[in-house]
Amino acid sequence: MPELPEVEVLRRSLEPRLVGRRIAGVTVATPALREPLDRATLEERLLGREVTALRRRSKYLLIDLVGGPSEPPPSTLVVHLGMSGRLTVVPDDEPPARHEHFSCRLAGGGRLRLVDPRRFGVVLALPTAGLDRDRHFAFLGVEPFAASFDGDHLRRAARGRRGPVKPFLMDARVVVGVGNIYATEALWRAAIHPRRSVGRIGAARWDRLAVAVREVLADAIAQGGTTLADFTDGEGNAGYFQVSLAAYDREGEPCRRCGAPLRRFVQAGRSTYFCPACQR
DNA sequence: CGTAGACCCTGCGCGC
DNA sequence: TGCGCGCAGGGTCTAC
Numbered sequence: 001m002p003e004l005p006e007v008e009v010l011r012r013s014l015e016p017r018l019v020g021r022r023i024a025g026v027t028v029a030t031p032a033l034r035e036p037l038d039r040a041t042l043e044e045r046l047l048g049r050e051v052t053a054l055r056r057r058s059k060y061l062l063i064d065l066v067g068g069p070s071e072p073p074p075s076t077l078v079v080h081l082g083m084s085g086r087l088t089v090v091p092d093d094e095p096p097a098r099h100e101h102f103s104c105r106l107a108g109g110g111r112l113r114l115v116d117p118r119r120f121g122v123v124l125a126l127p128t129a130g131l132d133r134d135r136h137f138a139f140l141g142v143e144p145f146a147a148s149f150d151g152d153h154l155r156r157a158a159r160g161r162r163g164p165v166k167p168f169l170m171d172a173r174v175v176v177g178v179g180n181i182y183a184t185e186a187l188w189r190a191a192i193h194p195r196r197s198v199g200r201i202g203a204a205r206w207d208r209l210a211v212a213v214r215e216v217l218a219d220a221i222a223q224g225g226t227t228l229a230d231f232t233d234g235e236g237n238a239g240y241f242q243v244s245l246a247a248y249d250r251e252g253e254p255c256r257r258c259g260a261p262l263r264r265f266v267q268a269g270r271s272t273y274f275c276p277a278c279q280r
Numbered sequence: 281c282g283t284a285g286a287c288c289c290t291g292c293g294c295g296c
Numbered sequence: 297t298g299c300g301c302g303c304a305g306g307g308t309c310t311a312c
Contacts, residue, residue, distance in 0.1 A: 003305060034288070034307075059306075083306055084290075099290085118289045120306060163283060172307085179305055228305065229292080248305095269285065271303080 002081045004144065004177025005220035006231050006239065007059050010087060014234035015054045017089050018063065018112065022050045025105030033101060033119045034082060045075040045125035046104060057132075058140050058176035061087065064128055074128040077104075078136065082120025088113060088234050141173045144213050149175060151207030158198040158206075165201060166194035167268040169213070178213060180270045181226055181248045186212040188247035191257075193279045194272045219244065247273040 002010070023046045031037040049065035052074075056062065063077040079087055089110050096103075096113075102123050103113035114123060126134055141157075142149045157174045168174060169183045178186065187194050189212035192205060201209075225231055225239030228249070232238055246256050250273055251264035260277035 006305075032289095080306080082289095083304065116289095117291065118304090118306095120288070122307095161282075167283085170306095181305060226305075231305075268283085270305095 002059060002085070002225070002231055003179035003182050004056075004059060005182070005217050005241070006225040007056050007061055007081065007177075008221050009225040009233050009239060010081075011054050011056045011061055012233075013237070014061075014087070014089065014112075017110075017234060018051045018054060018106075020051065021110075022067075022107040023047060023065070023104045024107040027103045027105070028101070029096065029103075030099075030101035030119070033116065033121050033123065034080075035122050035124065037102060037123055042102075042123070042125050045072075045127075046077060049075065057137060057143075058172060059179070060122075060136065062131070076126050076128045076131055078122070078124045078126060078131075079114065080122035082116060082118060082122070084118040084230060085114060085116040085121040086230060086232055088115075088232065088236050139173055140176050141171075142175055144175050144177055144217055149210060149214070151203060151205075151210045154210055155201075155203060155206040158201065161198055163198060164195045164267065165192060165198050165209075166272055168198050169209070170268075175213065177217065180272075181228075181245070182213070182216050182220065184248045184273055185216045185246060188274065188279060189216055191279050194267060194274050196280070247275070249273065 026043050026046050028037050028039040048068040050067050051063055052066050053064045059080060061079045066074045089112050092109055092111060097115050099117045100113050100115050103111050105111050142153060166183050166187060169178055190208040192209060220226055220241040223239060223241040226241040227238035228242060247262060250262045252261050255262055255275040255278060258278045260275055262273050263276050264271055264273050
């Protein structure tokens, strides 16, 4: 469910509600997420600490923490929402929700909780120092809003590789944060066929694609993300970029550029939508 | 080596 | 109304 824009929207909404707050309690209700939750480590690295900042790397939300009884080194709560995760702050008297697998009680009131029906999410606590050498982050590629992400980056990354451009664009070693929706949308914006081989894309097309990726992500962030079923920000608000989707989930509907009916097919196990007339 | 497919899990919408 | 099927925004592992 959440790609980069949704995690960024979540980060921005939670930041003012969490920075400066202290974690007074940790509850692990369901350890069996994509990776088992380690209650002892979570307690050790979270309890009694104060939130200093919220960051994002790829589709991971990073909640930085300092302090605690024994002056421990800074730690970071890492949360990945998987497909169906929702992270929100709710009042203390809010009863535990179905699929509320993990929560932190905040000193002074409120509870940060993860609700995740499909349990593809990840929650872990790591030392802040050396975070990017952790296995979850060590092999991640460039952030799409970094200065180094451009057509040239894509062109060089594609060198020596084969296969269609859409799975390439979704490969986090190439560029992070671009999932099925935004890969579909970026290719539509750049008028590139999702099946086009990466070996048959010239510099001009790579440039166009890099611009399209950045634009579609920025537009989605500005509109609060895409809510297909269950994405919300940290206060429970839905996004509304779904009304701006030009290709995703629009099989049979007219292309907004040329009017031809959009088509759907399955690529690398995921639904892909494209305009057979103007995406080449 | 890189790429394709299965798999993890629950919920929902659809067709019968 | 009820049931079974297919599908869903992610990532990782195995098999070629």
